Amino acid sequence: MTAVVQDDALAGLVDLGELIEAVRTAHRDLALGRAAQPVPATSSTEGATIVLPMVATSHRLGLTVVKVLTDAPGNRDAGGPVQQSTVVVLDSRTGDRLAVLSGATGTRMRTAAASAVATDALARTDSRVLGLVGAGPLAVEHVAAIRRVRAIDRVVVWSRSSSRVAAFGSLLRQRERADGVPEIEVVALESPRQVVDAADVLCTLTPSRVPIVEGAWLRPGQHVNAVGAPPRPDHREIDSGGMARATVFVDSADVQLHDSGEVLLSLRDGATTEQHFRSELGAVLADLAPGRTGREQITLFNSIGIALQDLAFAALALRIDPAGERGRP
Template sequence: MLLLTKHDIENIFSMKNAIDSDKTAFKLFSQNKSVVPLRTNIDIPKLSGQSLFMPAYVEDIDSIGIKIVSVFPKNVENGMPSVPAKMILMDGKTGDVCCIMDGTYLTQLRTGAGSGAATDVLAVKDAKKGALIGTGGQAECQLEAMLTVRNLDSVKIFDMNLERAQEFCTKMSEKFAKFGTEISVAKTTQEAIENADIITTVTTSKMPVIDGKFVKKGAHINAVGSYTPVMQEIDEYTIKNANKVFVDSKDAVLSESGDLIIPINKGIIDKSRIDGEIGEVLLGMIEGRKNDNEITIYKTVGIAVMDVVTAYDIYNCALKMHMGTVIEL
């Protein structure tokens, strides 16, 4: 069995690699070539946290996996990851565990890459301005994905904690200097999203963090943070009036995300508001962006097929490059 740390993964697997893996995962999912039960979510009320258990099987690559991931927002206050996790990868031919890897970084990587994949096919080709709302554990990979698929001149960053937003900008400006993108703080969400071609929200908010009246025509929105029925990042105006809404999984989003559940329960929209899955767009089964004036939304709650396909690709890279630590149990 192989053990892979975050450091191991970073050394062998790029954001571009991860985006390619997620594109494969989305297509397999929309072709019904994977078994992905809805995740089990256990609430931890006293710490405002949740623990989630996410299994999947992908026959095409003979792989099974389960990610055990927790979301504890208060961890940030103690300098700990807000989304600690472990990924267990199993050989689909034998059922035995072949690899255990850092699931925290895997989650950050594949979630950012999912937005990257959606942005690649839905955002306007000449996008120049980005906006990122939230600077928690998921934010860095979300930013990297945005920069990987589009040549952006600037990205505005907003967080409720202004000091944390400034620290994030300073760190990211140094880390991603190769992209040549100006990364700066916005004092309000309105300042961040006005004139932005790409908007990514990655918070645990229970109230909308953007006002759709300030979203420009032609913008693409990655709605990442809302993964429970009571969380809502995207305001109802935006959900109702966007030209296209795509999701990673219809069943998962309609079961888990307040971004869609809340306006549906209010009678503002119905399930037909979802135009399709991003995998269907990638497969050419449905049309994505029609023109440069459309506002498009990609809503994700994360599906385990993303973890299994990405973990499988990381594992095979590690074997080829002789990375990681081999152990016997």
């Protein structure tokens, strides 16, 4: 029988530290030819809603995942979720359906894990201040994940909604107690510019359609994780100047050049060329390409999110090891 696992169960199945290592391995596998990550085909449905089927295969684990993501901006006004997803896990050798997983928990956790992997590979080791532009649940997960790879002692945060910042603070304290880690200082700031000015590591976590961070604000030595923009070619959080000014690393170059507004709009504006987006995180992790090469360099991980990261989460949730042995969720 196929296991069907809902989000409430998934939240307790995967350890964040183990997930960070699994995502690191998945990106390395992609660079070494041990995994396949094809470009997804986007399908428009009613109104502005899109359906994005995302596929990835791990040859090492013998798994394929098919994640079906919907992005429905119209749900926001009704108080519903804008993004929803379901992950189908298959045995890539036999085609057997192993499990169907709700996507929200896994997407949140693997996204933060990917930012932690990129931060560990690219940010200066003396980074201490984490800046968050956006204060939703993904912000809490990012604090937890990035604290695993850097000795962060202060968080600065901005959101358009003061109530959301307050909720973020409350949820973060709950998470710290659950994780058994000391409370970290949290400071709410009045603008994205102030967050950029203060941060050593900056995470942008908003579904913005127009740039919310300008390249002129970025500071020498800073690392940026651009995370929040949905996989739509007309959405971006970082302006073209920022993409041009930073040394950019991506999760998948082919997927980025197909779906990322940060990439496509900066190309349209003539600020960058396709070569600017060919440095993949996995190649850095596999020692096939350089990462940060100087203290003053501005590095930027453009995280559009790939199905191979969902596969890494699913393998841990289902307790699937490289020998192909499977446990039960």
